Amino acid sequence: MSDETNGNHHDGVDRRGFLKCMAWAGTGALYIMQGGVLKSYVMGASPQLGAGSSAGELSFVQISDSHMGFNKAANGDVVGTLKSAVDKINALPIAPEFILHTGDISHLSKPEEFDTVDQVLKSAIAKEIFYVPGEHDVLNDDGKQYLERYGKATNGSGWYSFDKKGVHFIGLVNVMNLKPGGLGSLGHDQLEWLEHDVKHRKASTPIVVFAHMPLWSVYPEWGWGTEDSSQALSYLKKFGSVTVLNGHIHQLMQKVEGNVTFHTAASTAFPQPQPGKAESPGPMTVPAGELRGLLGITDVNFVHGRHALAIVDSSLK
Amino acid sequence: MREGIQKAGRLARIALASTLIIGGSANLLAQAEAAKVPTAEVKIDNFSFGPALLTVASGTKVTWTNRDDIPHTVVADDKAFKSKALDTDETFSYTFDKPGAYPYFCSIHPHMTGTVVVK
Numbered sequence: 001m002s003d004e005t006n007g008n009h010h011d012g013v014d015r016r017g018f019l020k021c022m023a024w025a026g027t028g029a030l031y032i033m034q035g036g037v038l039k040s041y042v043m044g045a046s047p048q049l050g051a052g053s054s055a056g057e058l059s060f061v062q063i064s065d066s067h068m069g070f071n072k073a074a075n076g077d078v079v080g081t082l083k084s085a086v087d088k089i090n091a092l093p094i095a096p097e098f099i100l101h102t103g104d105i106s107h108l109s110k111p112e113e114f115d116t117v118d119q120v121l122k123s124a125i126a127k128e129i130f131y132v133p134g135e136h137d138v139l140n141d142d143g144k145q146y147l148e149r150y151g152k153a154t155n156g157s158g159w160y161s162f163d164k165k166g167v168h169f170i171g172l173v174n175v176m177n178l179k180p181g182g183l184g185s186l187g188h189d190q191l192e193w194l195e196h197d198v199k200h201r202k203a204s205t206p207i208v209v210f211a212h213m214p215l216w217s218v219y220p221e222w223g224w225g226t227e228d229s230s231q232a233l234s235y236l237k238k239f240g241s242v243t244v245l246n247g248h249i250h251q252l253m254q255k256v257e258g259n260v261t262f263h264t265a266a267s268t269a270f271p272q273p274q275p276g277k278a279e280s281p282g283p284m285t286v287p288a289g290e291l292r293g294l295l296g297i298t299d300v301n302f303v304h305g306r307h308a309l310a311i312v313d314s315s316l317k
Numbered sequence: 318m319r320e321g322i323q324k325a326g327r328l329a330r331i332a333l334a335s336t337l338i339i340g341g342s343a344n345l346l347a348q349a350e351a352a353k354v355p356t357a358e359v360k361i362d363n364f365s366f367g368p369a370l371l372t373v374a375s376g377t378k379v380t381w382t383n384r385d386d387i388p389h390t391v392v393a394d395d396k397a398f399k400s401k402a403l404d405t406d407e408t409f410s411y412t413f414d415k416p417g418a419y420p421y422f423c424s425i426h427p428h429m430t431g432t433v434v435v436k
Contacts, residue, residue, distance in 0.1 A: 073386070074386065108388060108402060135425045178427040180394045180420065180421075180427055181427060181430050182428075222428065223426050280363035280365070282364065282386055282387055283386050
């Protein structure tokens with residue numbers, strides 16, 4: 001794509017601006033991509049979104065990092081904040097068709113932690129939930145329990161793809177077999193599967209990739225990236241619209257690179273510091289009144305007629 | 318009937334006393350053992366092993382303690398030792414019997430690395 005020429009459009013925001021763009025949960029930023037160009041709006045001033053659901057529209061919600069079982073200072077009630085996330089989902093103007101959970105469902109891979117999340121999510125208006133594992137979901141057993149619970153019809157350690165209203169969704173696993181000193185990893189088998197999965201699809205098919213760890217280099221010093229993500233993305237080059245949804249870093253971040261929009265979701269459990277802004281990426285304890293403003297859900301809307309994809313982050317406040 | 322109960326009580330008391338003796342001597346034995354075995358500590362703080370490079374004498378028992386709010390693991394690069402996920406304040410110990418360098422990492426956060434050098 002000729003990014004640099006497309007990158008500066010009517011909205012007056014150029015690509016370079018977006019490469020640096022980083023938003024915190026609760027700021028209510030709304031992103032709409034039209035013809036490969038990302039436009040930003042302040043929430044509330046968003047045009048037509050939520051109004052008039054045209055035929056072929058697809059709405060879904062991403063939640064991430066529920067860390068059920070976490071009980072330290074940063075959030076003593078992760079059940080309560082997950083319930084708030086469900087309330088938020090149920091109150092969306094367009095009912096989402098399904099939910100993507102981008103991992104760290106549990107904090108310590110304990111059966112009761114998974115049970116609690118399953119129980120809370122039962123009250124969500126969307127009944128279908130698609131998962132990918134986070135590193136906290138595959139502790140001590142190489143992901144066996146995760147696969148039994150959430151990955152029965154998947155490949156390898158839990159990767160798979162499916163189609164919804166003409167959009168192709170690809171769930172990837174980048175938290176297994178991590179190497180000393182390394183980042184997240186997809187591995188040879190999964191890359192081979194991905195290449196095959198997208199090979200014969202039309203370039204006009206909108207693609208949504210979701211995985212736990214960021215598939216772009218957010219901050220390698222804290223392990224926030226995936227070592228072989230560039231190979232995965234090379235298989236997606238021909239597609240006009242690729243959206244990559246990740247979790248893991250417990251904060252909102254967005255970047256556009258060519259045809260690909262990268263987005264990380266807030267956690268429903270606790271925030272983590274901005275890259276390099278603390279001694280470590282550990283849970284960030286904030287004053288009680290500020291916690292919910294830093295947690296949230298991500299609502300994604302495709303409007304085929306307008307060639308638009310919109311990502312709306314809302315905090316749990 | 319009553320005699321039976323008394324007998325049982327007496328037997329139980331004897332059993333308890335012998336347990337205490339055996340238990341006590343085992344305890345002493347463990348203490349003596351502990352005094353002989355050199356030990357060293359590695360603390361996990363802020364997603365790092367401290368010290369990241371630890372040099373010990375052969376036979377040293379090294380104990381890692383996770384002091385973060387997030388679980389970590391201690392896994393040898395060659396998988397010679399491998400802890401389960403350690404929650405806050407949980408520990409893992411391994412005794413190094415052979416000289417050499419033992420690089421290890423946290424398999425959940427692989428950017429966390431350390432080495433134990435055994436002289």
